[in-house]
Amino acid sequence: MATIHFDNLGHSYHPHPSKPTDYALRRLSQEWEDGKAYALLGPSGCGKSTLLNIISGLLVPSEGRVLFDGLDVTRCTPEERNIAQVFQFPVIYDTMTVYENLAFPLRNRKVPEADVDRRVRQVAEALDLTADLKKRAQRLTPDAKQKISMGRGLVRSDVAAILFDEPLTVIDPHTKWILRRKLRQIHEEYRLTMIYVTHDQVEALTFADKVAVMHEGAMVQLGTPQELFENPEHTFVGYFIGSPGINLMPCTLGGDHALVEGIAIPLADRAIPNVGGTFELGIRPEFVELTRTGTAGAIPVQVVGVDDLGTSKLATLRMGSHTLKARLSEDQEVPALDAAIRFPTRWTKLYRDSHLVS
């Protein structure tokens, strides 16, 4: 397994890029730790595959370098980098048995048969494939075939990293959940460097130690699931992570507070220089405090609706011309006439041109 270092990495498919939007991957310098599970998360077209292909060696970046354990591998092939890959659709040999399929990457590298057998059985056990080991792969369901594909990626313990490109696309929702947990367990047991590409926040947050959120070619934040939730460094992270995402309102600065349509909302950092830019105030629905008018610092709101979500309630509130969401506990009372909200300073975020200021 390897530490992966991106050194001023960037990629444009244009022959002569001149502006940021010409880049499928904008300038990135970062170090990814050995043995950790990473997810690359973002919507279609944000640059996930471009970065993954650069890591695997399928694409040579137009700028910068990739280093594995300090060694420049920017121009090395996937084989030379010693990378295992699992794709969206099963890549297996239909005429071979499940055992032969799992053993293939090891036998190909002349691993001694006793080690092949031990590792194949270990991986089969972890993926619930033991009962199928003697079956021909072609007889199996698409789910089982994709499990074999994942097993072929996991079977080698000598790889620098294992890359998963939306591996659960063909899997039914229930099995998806089970496999995600399995992958997580396998990671905890073997401590392999894993990189998992997905556009699904649940997949990313349940699988990874660290999630890299991508937006329009830029990696807008790399953080633990908790960091992404509690401290979104970019409005896109606030919006993309969470369900529903962060409440955002345009605002101006007024000394130690933000002004939303003339309403003063206190900020945690009281010394923000007003150097221009477009400001927005953000607060996650989970942190909006619903109370009654008359409570100190509370701003009157109108309750537009309340959705019962089973384990919690989601209130829709009007504050001036803005609509906000507030997640409430199941048993919390919602005032019908005199509702008001408070913005706890710790969870009230100020963004300038989409980037977190405080």
Ligand SMILES: Nc1ncnc2c1ncn2[C@@H]1O[C@H](COP(=O)(O)OP(=O)(O)OP(=O)(O)O)[C@@H](O)[C@H]1O
């Ligand atoms: N070979 C290529 N030539 C030109 N432009 C490309 C090429 N591959 C990708 N792009 C463009 O680069 C941008 C990033 O694409 P990329 O495939 O990396 O995103 P993605 O997040 O993986 O999306 P998806 O999940 O849809 O694959 C997109 O605007 C895409 O159109």
